[in-house]
Amino acid sequence: MKTEEKILEVKNLKKYFPAGRGKVVKAVDDISFDIYKGETFGLVGESGSGKSTAGRTIIRLYDATDGEVLFKGKNVHAKLSKSEQLKFNRQMQMIFQDPSSSLNPRMTVMDIIAEGLDVHHLVKNEKERKKRVEELLEAVGLNKEHASRFPHEFSGGQRQRIGIARALAVEPELIICDEPISALDVSIQAQVVNLLKRLQKERGLTYLFIAHDLSMVKYISDRIGVMHLGHMVELADSDELYKNPIHPYTKSLLSAVPLPDPNYERNRIRQVYDPSQLDTSEQPQFREIRPRHWVRCTTKEFEKYKRELEGK
Amino acid sequence: MSKLLEVKDLQISFNTYGGEVQAVRGVSFDLNKGETLAIVGESGSGKSVTTSAIMGLLPKSNTQIKNGEILYKGKDILKFSEKEMQKIRGKEISMVFQDPMSSLNPTMKVGNQIAEGLIKHRGLSKAEAKEKAIELLRKVGIPKPELRVKQYPHQFSGGMRQRVVIAIALACNPEIIIADEPTTALDVTIQAQILELMKEMQKDTGCSIIFITHDLGVVANVADRVAVMYAGKIVEVGTVDDIFYNPKHPYTWGLLGSMPTLDDNESEELYTIPGTPPDLTNPPKGDAFAPRNKYALEIDTMYEPPMFKVSDTHYAATWLLHENAPKVELPDAIKKRIDSFLTKQQGGNKQ
CATH class of the missing domain: 3.40.50.300 (P-loop containing nucleotide triphosphate hydrolases)
Structure with a gap:
């Protein structure tokens, strides 16, 4: 797509x-x-x-x-x-x-979902409106009986589905x-x-x-x-x-994510982000370091990161 | 390893307008000295609710403890009076809460909040307690503790506040620390720091930790043993390797499968558990997980499964482990993932 x-x-x-x-x-x-x-x-x-x-x-x-x-x-x-x-x-x-x-x-699910339809005049009559809402509810995995209920009657996951339908x-x-x-x-x-x-x-x-x-x-x-x-x-x-990952902040962020794998977790080494290590000789800019890969860096860092990538 | 805490067949209900909610329906587990148990x-x-019961923090007005005992060093703390409980709470068993924004007193200086327990439980003088508070703040990694001790909670960031909460929990050298989602409100990098801190503190003091969380990544990081709870029951318990590399309960499969890993193939759908958890005012007959379980057997709708033994450390409550049950293999998606973890590990060893 x-x-x-x-x-x-x-x-x-x-x-x-x-x-x-x-x-x-x-x-x-x-x-x-x-x-x-x-x-x-x-x-x-x-x-x-x-x-x-x-x-x-x-x-x-x-x-x-x-x-x-x-x-x-x-x-x-x-x-x-x-x-x-x-x-x-x-x-x-x-x-x-x-x-x-x-x-x-204070609005029913029907009215919540149909609000946009009403504002944009996408449905001609009540029957069509109801049909549209029911289709949408089904598309997000709820049933059409839910249309007449209020948000408090749903669990968190179901409410999020209503938000998606809207x-x-x-x-x-x-x-x-x-x-x-x-x-x-x-x-x-x-x-x-x-x-x-x-x-x-x-x-x-x-x-x-x-x-x-x-x-x-x-x-x-x-x-x-x-x-x-x-x-x-x-x-x-x-x-x-x-x-x-090139930028030190990205590296530290990625190394902090815990994964559902005990062996990996036992050996994980966390990288600490230290902004003082960054080059401050000029205003950093967003540069393309590889096709489709952009990093915010200074010219000096740009060269350094490039070498780092080639070394891999 | 000696057992520090034993929870036996604990059943707790709450009286509400909607009827009686059976929040805990027969939970049993042990906590050994020096280990981390993740729930x-x-x-x-x-x-x-289970851990609040251990701390004696459940509201008396609408709580019924219907059955069970909680043995701390052989004594049932459910039978303790409030006065006896106060001697244990904070001194022997202490707690780290989820939200560091609301678990500190906003009108009290941080130092005084740490000193409170020291003065009360250990009989230190104010000056001694203050000195100890500074030492504790340094221990949990707060820079310039001499200055920080005089500040109020709002002058600290979220991660720093959680460090203060941990310092309070550590103040009296407790035997058990109950950490109720201590990192859920924090950013990943701060979370990693707090987890490291807790592990370090455990190494130093040799305390046991009960760690409550819903994040399996965090569990894999901190836990020695894991108990998986569903609808007021423990459905599977084992060492961290048992649970992550050899899960037996379909609910555990679902939990593991619903979390993407960093090297997952995006084109695959996540393995999910359909539906939502049951309403505990009226728990279903038989296995509470059966309506969401595609491997459910007929017996699941009639009788609750007992704990089946998988190994000395590993137990699971599912009829699938009964000798007469049909053989059910681990779902492909999860099997593939575990295999990839294990091969990565072997590859790592070779290097």
Whole structure:
């Protein structure tokens, strides 16, 4: 399903928050990446790295401080007319982390899922609306009897499925999944991930998958971007990133992931990230070190990393 | 190895408006001196309730301890009065909680929170306790402990706060530390540091640890033995190698299969457990896991399986291990994964 057609281009995106007394928090500080149609792009990082802010800014839940977001070549952060805005909202949807606070407790599942259908006038009458919702419920592995219930009557995994059905209702092309599984139990996580993968195959969806669980991100993503303190420090195909991590932060992050293999765990050597080891002679830039493998580094580091890669 | 703690057929219920919730339905396990026992399970499997019972922290108003005993050094602590319990809690058995944001008192200086137990249990003077607090902070890897001891919890980051909580737990040299999801709220790199710290502390003091978690990667890292809980029961128990390389219970298969490893092939679907855990106000008859188990036998819907012995260290509660049961092989996806782990290990040994 992967293509070379760019569906989303993020260019020098910045999001600063005022922190009082004239200070600013640079939550997202100049990140650029592209997402191709049909792929899953994983965005990983620890808390405070700006990964969620990036996702929320892309979908315009926040107004960007600077930079551009092009969706199919069109800048969606420019001033849009109402109809253009509506069209954009339909093309990009979001699934949130916490399935209990992202569903309105006073609406039935039917109304939650159909809200997008109503806003965009996608159904002509009540009968069609009901049919659509039932189809969607079935697509995410729930039954149509669930439509008349309220969110509190469901378990966490089921609620997340409702969130997915809501996002699917308007037939978007890109879905931003902001930590969609981290609030769920292990066995339920796997169910939801399998569901997301199946829906992607059936509907040709593109995902921006934001998470901190590296093994899950590796499993679901085609390409991965690693964020640290508002910067994108490394970006590569997921296999490449796990085999040849270059940036010291990526290395330390990967070496910290515990795996369900006791022998591996007994011998695991953790690498500690020490920012003082980085070259500070100039402002680091995002450079392509190998085809499709980008690292944030200075010119000196660029040469060093290149030799490191060739040595392998 | 001597047994420090024995839990025997523990049954705990809660009275709620919705009826009686049977949170723990007959749990038995031992804890040996100096070992780490990991209790793994999903939310609602009863792992936290079990350990709260050991600490005597369950609310009296709606809890019924229906059966069982918890023997600490041969004495049943369920029969202890609150006063007797206070002598043990914090001194002999201490606890590290999940959320370091809420388990510290925000209005008390960190040093005083550490000193509290020392003054109460060990009879140290204030000055002595403060000195000891500084020493403890240094031990858990907090830089500049002389300054930090006078600060409040909000001045610490999440990982540092968890270090403080561990320092409090260690203060009185307890025999047992119960760690209830101590790293779940932390980032992976911080998690790795905290796990290393706990292992180091265990080596130093020789204490036993009960480690509650749902993350199998963490279990593989810290545990000597593992107990897998489901719907208020232990379904499989064994050494860490038994559980990860020779799992026998279908629920354990599901748990192992649902976690991707870093070198998994993405085109494969994850092995999942269908459905959701049962409602414990009305637990199903027979094996509680049967409705989600594709290997369930007819007998599973009628009788609960007893613990079958696999080896001296390894037990599992599934009828599949009965001599009359049909032979069921490990699911392919999981077999392949274990094989890849083991071959990697051999390859590693050769180098």
